Amino acid sequence: MKQKFDINRFKDNAFKYFGIACTLFGLAVLSVFLINILIEGLGRLNWQFFTSLPSRKPEKAGILICLLGSIWIMFLTALIAVPLGVASGIFLEEYGKKNKFASFIEINISNLAGVPSIIYGLLALEIFVRILGLGKSLLAGSLTLSLLILPIIIVSTREAIKAVPKSIREASYALGATRWQTIWFQVLPAASGGLLTGVILAISRAVGESAPLIVIGALLYITTIPTSPMDDFAVMPIQIFNWLSRPQKGFIENATAAIIVLLLITFMMNGLAIYLRNRWQKKIKW
Amino acid sequence: MVKDNNMGKLHAEKVNVYYGDHHIIKDVNLSIQENTVTAFIGPSGCGKSTFLRLLNRMNDYIENFRKTGDILIDGNDIYDKKVRVEELRKRVGMVFQKPNPFPKTIYENVVYGLRIQGIKDKSKLDKVVEDSLKQVALWNEVKDKLHQSALALSGGQQQRLCIARTIAVEPTIILMDEPASALDPISSAKIEDLISELKEKFTIIIVTHNMQQASRVSDKTAFFYLGELVEYGATDQIFTKPVKELTQNYITGRFG
Ligand SMILES: Nc1ncnc2c1ncn2[C@@H]1O[C@H](COP(=O)(O)OP(=O)(O)OP(=O)(O)O)[C@@H](O)[C@H]1O
Numbered sequence: 001m002k003q004k005f006d007i008n009r010f011k012d013n014a015f016k017y018f019g020i021a022c023t024l025f026g027l028a029v030l031s032v033f034l035i036n037i038l039i040e041g042l043g044r045l046n047w048q049f050f051t052s053l054p055s056r057k058p059e060k061a062g063i064l065i066c067l068l069g070s071i072w073i074m075f076l077t078a079l080i081a082v083p084l085g086v087a088s089g090i091f092l093e094e095y096g097k098k099n100k101f102a103s104f105i106e107i108n109i110s111n112l113a114g115v116p117s118i119i120y121g122l123l124a125l126e127i128f129v130r131i132l133g134l135g136k137s138l139l140a141g142s143l144t145l146s147l148l149i150l151p152i153i154i155v156s157t158r159e160a161i162k163a164v165p166k167s168i169r170e171a172s173y174a175l176g177a178t179r180w181q182t183i184w185f186q187v188l189p190a191a192s193g194g195l196l197t198g199v200i201l202a203i204s205r206a207v208g209e210s211a212p213l214i215v216i217g218a219l220l221y222i223t224t225i226p227t228s229p230m231d232d233f234a235v236m237p238i239q240i241f242n243w244l245s246r247p248q249k250g251f252i253e254n255a256t257a258a259i260i261v262l263l264l265i266t267f268m269m270n271g272l273a274i275y276l277r278n279r280w281q282k283k284i285k286w
Numbered sequence: 287m288v289k290d291n292n293m294g295k296l297h298a299e300k301v302n303v304y305y306g307d308h309h310i311i312k313d314v315n316l317s318i319q320e321n322t323v324t325a326f327i328g329p330s331g332c333g334k335s336t337f338l339r340l341l342n343r344m345n346d347y348i349e350n351f352r353k354t355g356d357i358l359i360d361g362n363d364i365y366d367k368k369v370r371v372e373e374l375r376k377r378v379g380m381v382f383q384k385p386n387p388f389p390k391t392i393y394e395n396v397v398y399g400l401r402i403q404g405i406k407d408k409s410k411l412d413k414v415v416e417d418s419l420k421q422v423a424l425w426n427e428v429k430d431k432l433h434q435s436a437l438a439l440s441g442g443q444q445q446r447l448c449i450a451r452t453i454a455v456e457p458t459i460i461l462m463d464e465p466a467s468a469l470d471p472i473s474s475a476k477i478e479d480l481i482s483e484l485k486e487k488f489t490i491i492i493v494t495h496n497m498q499q500a501s502r503v504s505d506k507t508a509f510f511y512l513g514e515l516v517e518y519g520a521t522d523q524i525f526t527k528p529v530k531e532l533t534q535n536y537i538t539g540r541f542g
């Protein structure tokens with residue numbers, strides 16, 4: 001009896017230390033990477049870097065175009081994917097339960113979330129760029145990324161809605177509310193913390209994505225600031241990729257500096273997501 | 287079906303409920319008079335909640351739910367195709383076992399049922415809030431914090447708020463499924479007092495596991511067992527000289 005107890009205890013401890021070791025390993029790799037990037041790139045981060053167009057000379061080049069491109073993409077993608085994704089999530093969770101069609105869609109959506117991003121690029125190249133004739137525009141890029149993050153938004157919308165307790169819905173129905181009123185006045189407000197978190201994480205994923213945009217042809221040397229959704233564009237990850245593939249040391253430095261900016265953007269968005277989640281959790285205790 | 291005066295406010299005739307293959311409610315006939323309190327008692331799982339939720343059609347969303355027989359309120363079949371279930375629920379309110387205020391302000395909780403009817407008139411809403419909260423004896427405790435979260439209230443206060451929210455819509459029947467079972471004795475006593483007062487205006491049906499509570503608050507008692515309505519009669523009679531042996535055994539605590 002005693003023997004068995006000790007073995008279990010040993011296993012318990014062993015697993016604990018193994019877990020700690022794994023976590024530390026991950027953290028160590030991440031910090032080495034971050035420190036490296038900071039050492040190389042921090043010196044390059046100045047006003048000129050943010051306000052300059054691409055250039056053949058690394059010390060004159062800047063990220064103005066691709067930073068603006070990324071911001072454009074962020075907003076356009078959000079504009080397209082958020083309403084579509086949230087509406088689909090609501091439909092599937094609240095209306096589609098008993099429906100064969102809905103369960104078919106449901107299976108497909110979970111599968112779509114696992115499709116490599118480059119496949120979305122190929123699909124978009126055919127549909128948006130060629131058939132719809134949108135070219136290599138910001139709009140085509142945003143539509144592509146919208147496709148990519150749509151499954152993520154749908155899944156997280158459903159999770160957020162599912163987390164709203166049944167008792168709240170029942171209370172609403174019992175007072176004579178329709179299904180839609182219950183969703184609009186009770187379920188969505190109560191789910192908004194989780195909903196926003198999901199949306200922000202999905203958009204930050206879109207901002208860091210490059211493969212599907214390369215496929216649709218966004219790998220361009222652009223010297224004009226994009227001012228409308230139909231303009232050609234470049235984005236941060238593609239610029240980084242581009243600079244990294246050059247031999248000169250100066251461009252590598254530019255790339256690391258741009259990586260710092262991109263990381264900052266994603267960290268900020270993740271931070272915002274965490275902040276929103278905590279805020280809502282504090283406000284709503286079931 | 288023709289209305290006759292013995293049917294009362296609410297009348298159930300040969301009601302059966304099935305969840306898939308499970309026969310949950312078996313041939314229940316029951317008439318409830320206006321402005322009375324009726325207690326549903328019976329062991330756990332005997333179908334009290336199921337029957338209660340038939341009366342405001344809360345079971346409609348449950349998969350595999352099926353019912354036969356008729357339920358009439360004021361002589362009208364509430365399961366008729368022409369009946370809008372939202373309209374029915376405005377007339378038949380419900381209070382749940384666990385207090386379930388909306389994660390909104392006290393004020394918004396009370397006016398929710400009116401807002402969804404499109405009522406916007408501020409002075410009207412203010413008045414309803416004050417009247418409803420006074421009726422549930424909550425006004426003095428919360429009148430200075432109407433615009434604070436309802437979730438900050440105690441359990442007993444939350445349950446009275448839920449009752450206020452229900453009566454704000456002016457139903458004629460109020461269904462209560464173990465409304466005091468999650469509360470401390472003092473809050474529970476307050477709810478009981480409240481039920482006795484609300485009887486003047488509403489027809490109340492309450493599910494309870496607490497025999498003392500049933501005998502204190504109700505005029506009539508219905509004893510359910512395994513989905514059947516075993517005995518239904520004046521509360522005094524049920525608790526002092528029940529006709530059926532099963533009822534006798536249950537109220538004296540020999541099983542349950
Ligand atoms: N959604 C459902 N699907 C299938 N069976 C159900 C469902 N809800 C309840 N039942 C079954 O119906 C029977 C009656 O349940 P009900 O909740 O009405 O009992 P109750 O008398 O209210 O019990 P309690 O006193 O514990 O609340 C139980 O056997 C229960 O398992």
Ligand SMILES: [Mg+2]
Nearest residue numbers: 334335336463
């Ligand atoms: Mg019950």
